Amino acid sequence: MVRMKSLARLHVWWPSLDHDVEQTVQDCHACQVNCSKSPLKVSNPWIWPTQPWQRIHVDSSTTASAIIQALRFLFATHGLPEEVVLDNDPNIVAQETNEFLKSNGIRNCLSSPYHSASDGEVEEAVRTFKESMKTMKDEPGTQAEKLACFLLTYRSTPHMPTGCTPAELLMGQRICTGLDIVHPDLSAGMSEKSKLADHTTAHVFLLGDR
Numbered sequence: 617m618v619r620m621k622s623l624a625r626l627h628v629w630w631p632s633l634d635h636d637v638e639q640t641v642q643d644c645h646a647c648q649v650n651c652s653k654s655p656l657k658v659s660n661p662w663i664w665p666t667q668p669w670q671r672i673h674v675d676s677s678t679t680a681s682a683i684i685q686a687l688r689f690l691f692a693t694h695g696l697p698e699e700v701v702l703d704n705d706p707n708i709v710a711q712e713t714n715e716f717l718k719s720n721g722i723r724n725c726l727s728s729p730y731h732s733a734s735d736g737e738v739e740e741a742v743r744t745f746k747e748s749m750k751t752m753k754d755e756p757g758t759q760a761e762k763l764a765c766f767l768l769t770y771r772s773t774p775h776m777p778t779g780c781t782p783a784e785l786l787m788g789q790r791i792c793t794g795l796d797i798v799h800p801d802l803s804a805g806m807s808e809k810s811k812l813a814d815h816t817t818a819h820v821f822l823l824g825d826r
Contacts, residue, residue: 618776619776620637621634651747669695670698672690676705701738702725703726749763
């Protein structure tokens with residue numbers, strides 16, 4: 617609900633906005649069924665990175681080869697991070713995974729043994745993803761379409777600790793979504809003013825002219 621309010625305030629505002637968002641969530645059966653009742657407590661927060669993509673966190677239960685394949689595509693898009701934080705799943709900490717990271721000059725760091733919740737930001741992101749996908753379960757569309765919808769919303773919604781969207785933190789700018797059409801388009805007006813300025817006749821005054 618907090619994320620919904622933050623996303624709404626990013627685009628619109630009216631006096632009863634918070635109340636209306638709360639009422640919408642309360643009236644949503646899927647939201648009530650799939651929403652966690654208590655916030656996740658971060659018992660061991662990590663030191664905040666000083667630049668984008670400096671450290672990434674991995675939480676997965678798939679095979680080591682699948683993890684490496686996913687990381688290859690991520691690194692091809694965003695470059696190599698300085699450090700990768702892994703949970704203690706046997707597939708993730710497998711020798712194959714460690715060797716892949718080492719060969720790329722990436723530091724490998726593990727979250728606390730038997731206590732993956734110490735990696736609180738990752739656990740919160742995973743929980744948000746699972747709740748969102750469960751909420752969309754009965755909506756039309758394929759899993760791939762629902763995943764794309766979730767990612768667009770997640771990356772364009774302000775991140776609570778920073779007040780910025782994940783897209784801003786990574787790319788330095790917000791990404792455009794369907795909600796942006798409610799904003800006034802100022803470009804057309806500015807373009808007309810520029811055209812008028814270009815066609816303005818310059819007046820030349822000579823010494824003695826009045």
